[in-house]
Amino acid sequence: MSETEVRRRPGGRSARVRAAVLDATVELLRAHGLEGLKVGDVAERAGVHETSIYRRWRNRENLLIDALLAASEVLRVPDTGRVRDDLIAYATDLAAFLATPTGHALEHTLAIAGDDPVMRQARDRYWAYRSERSQQMITRAVARGELPDTVDPRLVIEMLVSPVHFRVLLTREEIEDGMPARVVDALLAGISPVR
Amino acid sequence: MSETEVRRRPGGRSARVRAAVLDATVELLRAHGLEGLKVGDVAERAGVHETSIYRRWRNRENLLIDALLAASEVLRVPDTGRVRDDLIAYATDLAAFLATPTGHALEHTLAIAGDDPVMRQARDRYWAYRSERSQQMITRAVARGELPDTVDPRLVIEMLVSPVHFRVLLTREEIEDGMPARVVDALLAGISPVR
């Protein structure tokens, strides 16, 4: 999904350069963080000339986005047969991913990213991809009869993942072990006792 | 709450300089956004020498944080007597604030901010302040008997505000009119019909 350009000659020099650069980018992100990522360093580590990077990605942001989206495919959507377990597992996985330097960097990049067409498109593509996949947990639960068909999958997913992002990105507080479960339970049962 | 230093001579030159600089910072943020804020411009607009800014705030980030926190005191906590109304009003207000350039800039700055002591302290102070005040909505509801005393005010507030921040900061999707109400309802009643 992070393919920005048409690959004319797969496996040729171009492809090698591209792969080396994206790898180096992620690697350096992990090591020095977002601010510490310099195009020149990426070039050096990739064994490629800086000019070649600018030629292909035009600027630092494009490179970043391309590299990070490629690195974000690790998130898997569980399918245990029970919503509660699915949601807890997903939130836990997400928290773990966001705790890695790569995950952290991805978040920051998305948060910082401007609104030029390129970034906008990249961002939209990323969230569309994630929404679509994670909402399957809800639609499957509805199909199984676990949840009423009146639920709004998007809202549910948002209320599930946003507290995790919130802590990672804004308050920077740790996500303690039971947190995902408590979020899921509050979400499923509500906080008022009776109606 | 954004007071970083002891005011030795309140009203003296130092205080005047400080105020002028913070005002200019917020003003320019509103005008040119986060990326467009240059320390040199702030200095010029504040009628102060650039060096004086660096002397006091050390770098751009510290200046930003100080200015933004000062500008974030507008958020009020409602007290209507009914949780649902309180929470909806608060979330709506928050969404409105985050839609302003100042609010946007505040979010971004907090998200970008590094982990040096200065920023960490500023961030912690900010969230402590906001948490403490907003959780009053929950504790009041518990006192009134509207909510059971088993609810975790912190979790509730997080689940209330994080979807708003999430959209503003990450997906950049609009917050439609009914959204706060739907979040509150899901939170209060839960999404599973029966247990």
Add this chain to the structure above:
Amino acid sequence: MSETEVRRRPGGRSARVRAAVLDATVELLRAHGLEGLKVGDVAERAGVHETSIYRRWRNRENLLIDALLAASEVLRVPDTGRVRDDLIAYATDLAAFLATPTGHALEHTLAIAGDDPVMRQARDRYWAYRSERSQQMITRAVARGELPDTVDPRLVIEMLVSPVHFRVLLTREEIEDGMPARVVDALLAGISPVR
């Protein structure tokens, strides 16, 4: 002799930039003196970006030295066939050169210059060049039989030129017309009447 780098493409942009910057430097030195020479001004006058100057020369001093050494090639070594005339002519020329703003600035720069490797090398190269050439006046005289082969060319040249430098640099007294001749005569004949 002030060539610090290998010219890869002689006459290319690099060479043009280099020449323009050195010219501008000497020109501004002439105009505003040593203290008044700002790197930014040089850049502007040379039609070159300030960064380019810092990239190549690293700091103001290196630029100065390079420019001044380039400007000091005007000193010619006379060859009249008679030592006395040669020495007087040389000392007179030297005095004239040192009286120009450029000469003045050269002196000051050499006197001020620190002992970092770059400056040290520049200084050594300069004096080696000047020594070697000026001592030819003595060796030629010895070859002609005008002077005994026991004379130390280096000492003689030092005793010839140092009074000139001394006045220009330290006492700042004028070098009156007959001064070089009197120095040369004292040097050749000695000041004691008999031996």
Add this chain to the structure above:
Amino acid sequence: MSETEVRRRPGGRSARVRAAVLDATVELLRAHGLEGLKVGDVAERAGVHETSIYRRWRNRENLLIDALLAASEVLRVPDTGRVRDDLIAYATDLAAFLATPTGHALEHTLAIAGDDPVMRQARDRYWAYRSERSQQMITRAVARGELPDTVDPRLVIEMLVSPVHFRVLLTREEIEDGMPARVVDALLAGISPVR
């Protein structure tokens, strides 16, 4: 001779401050060299407020000159009864002094110093003092009949001391042991064998 101002209350606070500052200046010069001398450091070391220094000396240069001239009184004029010995001893002493950090700094300061009235006067006073005293070696020799009364004392002294200054200030070459003697001999006897 380095008294720039009238001492109103010798021994009073003013005098103490003045002495402490000048001492600190020379001390720091010795330690960090000319470039490394900061007014703020001097103030701190002297246990005096920076403002007090600026009040009295007005700027860094004046302070420097005042301190250095005070430190240059160590040069003594020998009187052995024989010109050759006198001159050699004097030149040797001079070389030794100029080799000390203080001597070095004095030279540099004089060489760098601008032409504003203050510096001009300080410089003139310094050289007048040194000239007057050192030329006594020549006039005494003339009185003794050792030298003809046609010699120009000023020229002789210049030709004696300038090679020393030359090496210290410009070429930065070491002054080897026999050098003063060879200069003196060349000066007394001349370098041409016979006329």
Add this chain to the structure above:
DNA sequence: GATTAAACGAGACGGTACGTCGGGTCTTGAA
């Protein structure tokens, strides 16, 4: 297998902003 166009290597340069440094002035509280 020779040709040719795209991509790459190399390196200087333009440009913008950041942050530093240090000399020197000015305000203010306190003695």
Add this chain to the structure above:
DNA sequence: TTCAAGACCCGACGTACCGTCTCGTTTAATC
């Protein structure tokens, strides 16, 4: 009223990194 303390003004220096430009060289697809 004077003085110590310290913030401030001012103007430079030097740094860092982004992104551009030019030219020579390699590579890989095409003839």
